[in-house]
Amino acid sequence: MSRRAGAIVTSCLVLALGPATIARPDVALEAEHIGSVETLPMPPAAHWVWVADPLLERLVLIDLDSGRTLGMIDGGWGIPTVLFSADGREVYVPETHYARRSRGERTDVVTLYDTESLAVRGEVVIPAKRAHNAQPGGNAALSDDGRFAAVFNMNPGTSLSIVDLREQRFAGEIPTPGCSLVYGAGARRFVMICADGALLTVTLDDSGQAVSRVRSEPFFDSIADPVTEKAVRVGDRWLFASFEGMLHAVDVSGDAPRFEKPWSLLSDDDRADEWRVGGTQHLAVHRASGRLYSLVHQGGVDSHKDAGSELWVYDLASKKRVQRIELSNPGITFLGASLEFGQDWVWPFSGTYDALLSLGGAAVSNVTVTQGDDPLLVTSSAFSGALGIYDATTGEFLRRVQTTGNMISSSIHAPWGGTR
C-alpha cells in the first residue's frame, strides 16, 4: 500500500469510528489489582470435562457450555491418569517423576488437588513402579467411600499400591500375581482382571491392608474373545465389552462378583456388515437414564482399537439398541489453535471445512457422556485436540470445542453432576 493510500484508509477509519475512539479524560480506567488468581465456582458443573493431553503431560478442564478453558493440572511423566472424589471437592493424580526430567532417581506419588483452587493440598509417595500404558482408565481407582486409592503397578510383576487419602499416607502394597488394572467395587473393595479371564477381588480393612484376595472363575475367554479394558460403571455394575461385541455385566455389590449373562451389542446383520466395537475409549454410560453408548466402526479382526464412525445407543434395561448416531470429525487443533475456517462464508462454501474433514471419516477414538439432566456427548480423535459435542439424548451434533493444546487427547473425563 502506498503512503498516500494508507493515509486515505486511516482517514476513513477515523471518520468511520468517529470521535468516540479518541481519548476522553472522563473514561480513564481505574488502576487494577496485581496478583489476582481465579478459583472455580463450586460445586463443579456437569458440563465440565477433563481432557488428558499425553504430549504436554497434563489434564485440562473445559467448560463445554462456554467453550472456555477453566484450568489445568500437570500429570507427571507419561500419559496422565486421574481420579475424582465423589463429592467433587478433590482430584487425585498418580504421577511419575525423574529427578532430572528424563533420568535420575524415579519418584512416584499420588498428588491431591483441591478442585476449587486446583492447588496441591498434599502428596503421598508410593513405590516407584506404577504401570505405564496407553489405557484411558483402569490404572488407578478409588474405594467407593473415597478413603483409599489403589494404584496399579507393573514392574513387570503386578500389584496394587494402596494410599490412605484421609491420612495422606501410603498404606501398603498388595501383590496381585497374574491380574492387572484396577476398578472400584465397594467401600473397601477393588476388582482386577486376570490373564485367564477371571476377576480378582481385593478387600481392604480400615487401615488399607488386604484382608482377602479372591479369584473368581473365568467369566470370559481371554484368548478367543477378550473384553477390552475400557469398562464403564453404572451403580454396582461394571460393563465390559468384548472384541466381538459381547457385553459382560459384572455386579460387584456383594463379597464375590456376580456375572450376568452376556448379551450381544451386534445383530447378525451388523456382523455381516463387519460392524465392530472399538476405539481408545469406546464405551460411555449415562447412569440416570441407563443409556449405554458404544463406539463402532466397520473393520476386520484386530480392529479393536480403530476409530469409530457411529455411536450406537442401548437401553440397558431392555438390552436393545435404541438409536444410531452418525459422528462428525471432531476437527483439528494445532498447538492450541483451531484450524477451522470458513464458517462465515456464503453457503455452500461455509461447509468447506466440514467437507474436507469428512474425507477422513469421523475418526472418533474417544467418547464420554456427561451426567445430569442435560447430558452431552463428548468425542475426540487420536490426532485432533478438538472435541465434538452432541446432545446425548437426540444425538444432534451441536458444536466443536477447542482444548488448550495439542493434537492428541488420550482420555476424556466427565466426573461431575451425577450419582454413581
Place this chain on the structure above:
Amino acid sequence: MGLQDRIDRWLGGASRQLARKTSRRGFLARVGGLGVVTAGASALPLLPVRRAFAQREPAPGEPAPGTPQGDPNACEYWRYCSIDGFLSSCCGGTHRSCPPGTEMSAITWVGTCRNPKDGKDYVISYNDCCGKDTCGRCFCHRNEGDKPVYLPQRSNDINWCMGTREAGVIYNSTVSIVIGVATEDER
C-alpha cells in the same frame, strides 16, 4: 507528527507484529521446540513419502526394500504388524537396534507376523528403546494379534521400558526383532 502519521505507524507496527507472530517459520519453530509429533491428523490420508534413503539391496530373506512391506521406515513393513510406537529406524536406530544413548528393554511383548518374502509366520519381539524422551517420528500403530493389558506379553499398549536396568520408563521408540518361526500355537 500528525495524527494520521501516528495511526499509520501504529497500524504498520501492529501488522508487522502480527506477521511475526503468525509467520510460518515462527510457527514451525514452535512446533520443533515442542518436539511435537507432526504425523498429521488421522482424519487426513497420510502422504506417500518417497524414502530416498531406504537401502536398495534386499537383506537375505526380506521383501524388496522398494516395497512398503520391505521398508523398515514404513509402517507397512511386515515386522510391524503388532507395533504401537515410534519406529526406532526413524529415530537414529534401525528396525532391530536402538538409537544411540538409549537402552533396549530386556522384556517385551511379542507378535506374530507373516513375511511376504517366504510366506512364513515369525514371532517378533517388540523391544522398547528407553532413557531418552519420546522420539516423535514415524508413529506406527498396528494391532494384529494385540490383546488387552491383562495379557501383558501380547499387549502393545504397555510401556516396556520398565524392563531396563538404568533407563527407567522414559520411552523413546521401538524395534522389531525376529525371534524365530512361529509354531502352530503362536499363530
